[in-house]
Amino acid sequence: MSNMGKVIVVTSGKGGVGKTTCTANLGSGLAQAGKTVVLVDTDIGLRNLDLVLGLENRIVFDLVDVIDGKCRSFRQALIRDKRFENLQVLASAQSRDKDAVKPEQMKALCQELKGAFDYVLLDCPAGIEMGFKNAIAGADEAIVVTNPEVSAVRDADRIVGLLEAADINPIRLLLNRFKPNVAQRGQMLSVADVQEILNLELIGMVPEDERVVHSSNKGEPAVLDPKSKAGLAYRQVVQRLIDPGAAAWAPEQPGLMSKIRRMFSVNLGSQAN
């Protein structure tokens, strides 16, 4: 039991908040830290994860092939990352849909994978339908990705309710595409505003960074870019994943004026709500 890995589902409810980017970055970060990692793209029909890692042309077998038994074992379908030997990807099928897989089958696959790897990261599709149910079926833990927007927070709250009902614990929060100065001006939800609703353990806060989009398009995760602020934030999240007690995330200390401004902004924010 002790050498069993952890299955962590990266989910959000709303689309476009950065689940796939997070999965790719956290996976690469964990691999860089010397862990054996497998990333599973459970978004059947809308395959993305391989692109973000720059591995599209290496796909021979996919998730549905593994589940249908079209390849000898899951190992045959795993794609090794360009940069790290200990990072593998199981791509999803592009020409099938979410009904091609059943929750019990995903559960069995996750059991197999966690026997062979330290971390199994599941990239969950948006929504709360079949794809979501499949993705969480085999998960032990969850990272809920959200943006500081009311719609993303509302959807995250719904997802957390469903994850709690499925006995997934711990559920941790990753606040993505955060703009500290905009939040300070009160034009965006602050960390406190988000936490007031979701009330989850915050595993990290990734600032908005144009480099992330660029690096995703190039197929090179931002976590490996030493100059990227987002990359730094992802590395902190990775540290917290490996050792939850160690590098507690500390918010930057605002000055006196910005503190006063923030007090007003929180009030304004809740009025507008």
Next chain:
Amino acid sequence: MTQILSMPPDGVTLKGTRHGLLVCVREDVDFDQAIEQIKEKLANPFLTQEPGGQLDAKRISLDLGWRELSSDSFTRLREALGEVELAGVLSTSLQTRTVAESFGLKAIIGRLGLAHHQGRRLRQEQKERAEAEKEAPSAAEQPPAETPLAETPPAAAPPPDADQEQEATLYIKRTLRSGQKALYPGNIVLWGDLNPGSELEAEGDVLVLGTVRGRIHAGCNGNAEAQIYCQSLHPTVLRIADGIWTGDLKETGLKQLPAAVKVSCAKDLLRFETSR
């Protein structure tokens, strides 16, 4: 008594309804365990065998929530129930309803299980049992026929009077998140937040000890006497009987929101009183 107040850890809860016994099966419980628990619960000697009664253990309805059952699992469930007759199935899952209908059963869209419904009748029975045990410590050893249940009105009796209704309270100690809804034919006490997108619906009063951002409907059966009390009310939709408030600060006569308020209903308008 504590057992009644806290959330039951069981995956299966029984609820006495006008149409008979409703067995609520939580979705997060393993299916095999659920079957075992149903059998266990139905073997409870406090359930009467009176045909058509609220607690008739020989004819039950099932609340399966969003659990998706294949026809194989459904066959297993029916086999496990043995002689117990299934009156109908309550579920939010289309698949489960379709399967149930293919077995010739009545299937309705709905869900009560999430709120861990404890039927009013069942609660009253538990309370009386607890009181009787206090009076006679050896009550547990007496045969079922002599238990306090025999003294309670028969199952087909008219609904409990107003006093009893006020006592029936659902106690929830957690946060209700978006998409979660608690319905109860009595009062609701929520010790936690009511997040945006969640709902409370009670025939009686509603008391929320956390932050209110979700919707509340008190006195949902038309009881205009019902009241809502909350510690931190944010703009949302509150309803008491036919009165509706849609989050407009001006209508409340309060200086600001969020506020701690007691809300009552007069002539279809909600009245707000600060309670500090």
